[in-house]
Amino acid sequence: MLYREAGQFKTSYGADQAIFPIRQDQIAIALMAAIAVLAVPALASEYFLETIFVPFLVFAMAALGLNILTGYCGQLSLGTGGFMACGAFFSYKLTVAFPELHIIIVFLLAGLGTAGVGVLFGLPSLRIKGFYLAVATLAAQFFLVWMFNKFDWWTNYSSSGVISAPPRELIPGIFITGNQADPVTKYLFLLGFVAVLALVAKNLVRSRIGRTWMAIRDMDIAAEIIGIRPLWAKLSAFAVSSFYIGISGALWAFVYTGSVEALAFEINRSFQVLFMIIIGGLGSILGSFLGAAFIVLLPILLNNGMLAIDPTISTALVSHIEFMIFGALIIFFLIVEPHGLARLWQIAKEKLRLWPFPY
Amino acid sequence: MKFKALGLAALGAAAMTTAAALPAAAVDKQFVPGLMYRSGPYAPNGIPFANGFSDYFRMINAKGGINGVEIEYEECDTAYNNDRGVECYERLKRPGAAAITPLSTGITYALIDRATADKIPVLSMGYGRTAGSDGTVFPYVFTLPATYWSGADVIVNYIAQKEGGYENLKGKKIALVYHDSAYGKEPIGTLEALAEKHGFSFHPFPVAHPGLEQKATWLQIGRQVRPDWTAMWGWGVMNSTAIKEAAAVGYPMDKFIGIWWSGSEQDVTPAGAQAVGYKSLNFHGTGTDFPAIQDILTLVHDAGNGTGPREEVGTVLYNRGVMNAAVITEAIRTAQGIHGEKPLTGEQIRDGFEALNITEARLADKGMAGFMEPIQITCADHEGTGRAFVQQWDGSTWEPVSEWVEPNREGLLRPMIEEAAAAYAAEKGITPRTCN
CATH class of the missing domain: 3.40.50.2300 (Response regulator)
Structure with missing residues (x-):
C-alpha cells in the first residue's frame, strides 16, 4: 500500500530512465544518504567508524569492482587481492615520489595503473573461459603479491616490506591519511568517494558498454554474432573492474589500516571479495554493498554480541563460535536465496507492492 | 524468511549497542588490553603465551594488585590477522589502557601510528619494528629486551x-x-x-x-x-x-x-x-623453578583460577607471556612512582616505561632472579641490552x-636503527624530540 507507484507518471525520457524511478525509492535513498552523512558521524563512536564503516566502504568498493567483471561480464576472477595490492603499492610509490600530488589524484592514478595491469592479465580471457580463466587470474594473484614482496623498490627498501601511509590532506588542514586523520573525516571522505564511483558504476552498467558486458556474460557467441567485439568488451570489463579494485586497495592501505604488507592481499582476500559478491548478488550494484556488509560486519557483530551476552566467556570460544555461526549463516543464505541478498531485497520489494492484497 | 533476516539483524544490532556500552567498567582498576590469538593458524603458539600473560595478572591481583591497584585484563582474538588486529585495538583502546601487546610484527606496524596518536604505549617485546627502539622518533614504542x-x-x-x-x-x-x-x-x-x-x-x-x-x-x-x-x-x-x-x-x-x-x-x-x-x-628462563612462577601455581592454579592447563606452566612461550606481563606490571609500578598510586592513563604509563629500571634487586623482589636480565630504558633507547x-x-x-x-649495538645496530627511524620520520613528517 505504501510502496506503490500508481499515479506517478513520467513525462520525459529522463525521468523514465532515472536510477530510482519510483518516488518511494527516491525518498528512501535521500533518507539513507541523510543518515549516512549526518546521523552516522554524529552518533557512531570512533570504534564503529574505524572498524565497521571504514572497512565496509573499502570492501564495498572492491566488491563493486569484482561484480563488474564477474557479475556483469561473467569473467570469473581470483586476482582481486593482487589487484588490490597493485592499487596500494602504486599509490604509495606515487605519493612518496610526488608528495605535492593531491591524494585523490594519486588514488585515481593508482586505479588507472591497476586497470592497465588488469587488461594485461585479462588477455587470456579472450581464449579461455570459466574455471580455466579463474586459474589464469590466480596467476595474477600470486605473481603480483610475489612481486611486491620480492622487490624492495616497491616499499622504498623498508626493512620488513611494510608500507605505511604518509599523512596527506584532502584540503589544507584536513588530513585523511596518517595518524592526524580524524575518523569522521575518513568516513565522510570514503562515503563520498565510494558513492560517486558507485554512481559511475551504476551508470556504466546501464549504458551501452554495460549491455555489451551482459551480452558477453549471457552468451558470448551470440553476442559476437550481433556485433559485439569480445576483445573490447572483455578487456574493458577487466580495465574498469581493476580500476575499482585498485582504488579499494589504495583505500585499504591509506585510509583503513594505514600500513600494509603484501601479505595482507594474499589469496584469502580474493576469496573474501568473491564471497561478498556471491552472497550479495552477482550482477547487482546494491548486492556489492550488501555482500560487503555481510562479510565484514557479521563476524565483528557476532563477536561483540557474544561478549555482550557473557563478558566472561573465553576469547577462544568466542572466535570458534563466530566461525561456526558465520559459516552456518552463509549456507543458510545461499540455500534460501542462491541469487544473493540483492535478490532477496528485490523479492521483498515485489511483495511490498502487492501488500496487503497479494495474489 | 525476510522477517527472520530482519530479526537476526535487529538482534545483532541490539547486541552490538550493548557491547559498545559495556566497556565503561570499573574505574578503580588499571586496565590492560591484550591482543592475543587463540584461533587461526598460529593458535598453538599463541595460546600458551596468552595464558602466561593472563595468569601473571591474576597472580598480581591475588597478591592485592600493584600498590593496591588491581589489574583489569581484557583480551581480544586477532587470529594473527592484521586487519582483525586493528579491529581489536580499536575495540580495547581507551585512555586508561596501560600498554598494547600486539603479539605480531604486522599488527605492531599497523598500530604504531594509531597508538602514538591515542597516546598508548606499544610494548613489542622481542618482535615488531626494530626502528621503534629509537625513542626520539617513536616515543610510544618499546622493543625491550631485544629486537x-x-x-x-x-x-x-x-x-x-x-x-x-x-x-x-x-x-x-x-x-x-x-x-x-x-x-x-x-x-x-x-x-x-x-x-x-x-x-x-x-x-x-x-x-x-x-x-x-x-x-x-x-x-x-x-x-x-x-x-x-x-x-x-x-x-x-x-x-x-x-x-x-x-x-x-x-x-x-x-x-x-x-x-x-x-x-x-x-x-x-x-x-x-x-x-x-x-x-x-x-x-x-624456562621451567617452574622461579618464585614468581611458583606463585602463579599456588595463587592462581591451585585456586582453580588458571587460564589454561597446569602442565603448560613453565613452557617457553608461557614464560614469555609471564615476562611480558611482568614488564608491563613493572612499567605501571614505575609510573605510579611518578604519577601516584592510582589507575593511570596510557600517557602516564609511557613515562613509567621510559623510566623503567629493573635492577637485579628488583628482579629478586619480584621472584624473577635468574629468570630474566636487568633492563634499563632511557628516553632515546627503548630496547635495552638486546642480549640473548x-x-x-x-x-x-x-x-x-x-x-x-x-x-x-654501538657502532653497528644503533646507527642502523637511527637511520631507519630518521627515514620514517622524514616520510611521516615527524620532528624527532630531543633527549637529554
Whole structure:
C-alpha cells in the first residue's frame, strides 16, 4: 500500500530512465544518504567508524569492482587481492615520489595503473573461459603479491616490506591519511568517494558498454554474432573492474589500516571479495554493498554480541563460535536465496507492492 | 524468511549497542588490553603465551594488585590477522589502557601510528619494528629486551664464537629460512650488513605463509647451497615443518639456530627425536623453578583460577607471556612512582616505561632472579641490552648452552636503527624530540 507507484507518471525520457524511478525509492535513498552523512558521524563512536564503516566502504568498493567483471561480464576472477595490492603499492610509490600530488589524484592514478595491469592479465580471457580463466587470474594473484614482496623498490627498501601511509590532506588542514586523520573525516571522505564511483558504476552498467558486458556474460557467441567485439568488451570489463579494485586497495592501505604488507592481499582476500559478491548478488550494484556488509560486519557483530551476552566467556570460544555461526549463516543464505541478498531485497520489494492484497 | 533476516539483524544490532556500552567498567582498576590469538593458524603458539600473560595478572591481583591497584585484563582474538588486529585495538583502546601487546610484527606496524596518536604505549617485546627502539622518533614504542636486528647479530656473534672468532667467518655460508612476512624480513638487512662486514656469504630462503611447504627450500639448502650455519625466523607450524625437513635432508641440527619465536616445545615436539640438538635464542628462563612462577601455581592454579592447563606452566612461550606481563606490571609500578598510586592513563604509563629500571634487586623482589636480565630504558633507547642466550633441545627440555651473547649495538645496530627511524620520520613528517 505504501510502496506503490500508481499515479506517478513520467513525462520525459529522463525521468523514465532515472536510477530510482519510483518516488518511494527516491525518498528512501535521500533518507539513507541523510543518515549516512549526518546521523552516522554524529552518533557512531570512533570504534564503529574505524572498524565497521571504514572497512565496509573499502570492501564495498572492491566488491563493486569484482561484480563488474564477474557479475556483469561473467569473467570469473581470483586476482582481486593482487589487484588490490597493485592499487596500494602504486599509490604509495606515487605519493612518496610526488608528495605535492593531491591524494585523490594519486588514488585515481593508482586505479588507472591497476586497470592497465588488469587488461594485461585479462588477455587470456579472450581464449579461455570459466574455471580455466579463474586459474589464469590466480596467476595474477600470486605473481603480483610475489612481486611486491620480492622487490624492495616497491616499499622504498623498508626493512620488513611494510608500507605505511604518509599523512596527506584532502584540503589544507584536513588530513585523511596518517595518524592526524580524524575518523569522521575518513568516513565522510570514503562515503563520498565510494558513492560517486558507485554512481559511475551504476551508470556504466546501464549504458551501452554495460549491455555489451551482459551480452558477453549471457552468451558470448551470440553476442559476437550481433556485433559485439569480445576483445573490447572483455578487456574493458577487466580495465574498469581493476580500476575499482585498485582504488579499494589504495583505500585499504591509506585510509583503513594505514600500513600494509603484501601479505595482507594474499589469496584469502580474493576469496573474501568473491564471497561478498556471491552472497550479495552477482550482477547487482546494491548486492556489492550488501555482500560487503555481510562479510565484514557479521563476524565483528557476532563477536561483540557474544561478549555482550557473557563478558566472561573465553576469547577462544568466542572466535570458534563466530566461525561456526558465520559459516552456518552463509549456507543458510545461499540455500534460501542462491541469487544473493540483492535478490532477496528485490523479492521483498515485489511483495511490498502487492501488500496487503497479494495474489 | 525476510522477517527472520530482519530479526537476526535487529538482534545483532541490539547486541552490538550493548557491547559498545559495556566497556565503561570499573574505574578503580588499571586496565590492560591484550591482543592475543587463540584461533587461526598460529593458535598453538599463541595460546600458551596468552595464558602466561593472563595468569601473571591474576597472580598480581591475588597478591592485592600493584600498590593496591588491581589489574583489569581484557583480551581480544586477532587470529594473527592484521586487519582483525586493528579491529581489536580499536575495540580495547581507551585512555586508561596501560600498554598494547600486539603479539605480531604486522599488527605492531599497523598500530604504531594509531597508538602514538591515542597516546598508548606499544610494548613489542622481542618482535615488531626494530626502528621503534629509537625513542626520539617513536616515543610510544618499546622493543625491550631485544629486537630482531639484535637477534640476528647475536646469532652471528654466537656462530663467530663457535668458529673461533670473526676472522673465521670469512668464506662461510650462512642461510636464513624466514617467514615471508614483515616478521621474517626484519633481520635480512642486518644479516646482509654483517655478511659484508665479516665476509661470509648470506643466503635468504623465504617460506610462504603458513609454512607447510618447505621441501624445495630444504633440498636447496641441504643439497645445493650446503650452508655452514642456518638461522630461522619462523612461527607456528613453519618451525616444526622446517625441523622435520632439515632432518630429512640430513642438515646438522646443532648448526641450525632459530630466533626466540622458533624455539618452543610446540616447535620441536612434532618433529620428535629428529629435533634433538636444534638450537634457538631465548631471553628468559624456562621451567617452574622461579618464585614468581611458583606463585602463579599456588595463587592462581591451585585456586582453580588458571587460564589454561597446569602442565603448560613453565613452557617457553608461557614464560614469555609471564615476562611480558611482568614488564608491563613493572612499567605501571614505575609510573605510579611518578604519577601516584592510582589507575593511570596510557600517557602516564609511557613515562613509567621510559623510566623503567629493573635492577637485579628488583628482579629478586619480584621472584624473577635468574629468570630474566636487568633492563634499563632511557628516553632515546627503548630496547635495552638486546642480549640473548642460546638454548638447545635435548629431547625433553630446552637447556641453555651459552652465556648471554652481546649484540654489537654501538657502532653497528644503533646507527642502523637511527637511520631507519630518521627515514620514517622524514616520510611521516615527524620532528624527532630531543633527549637529554
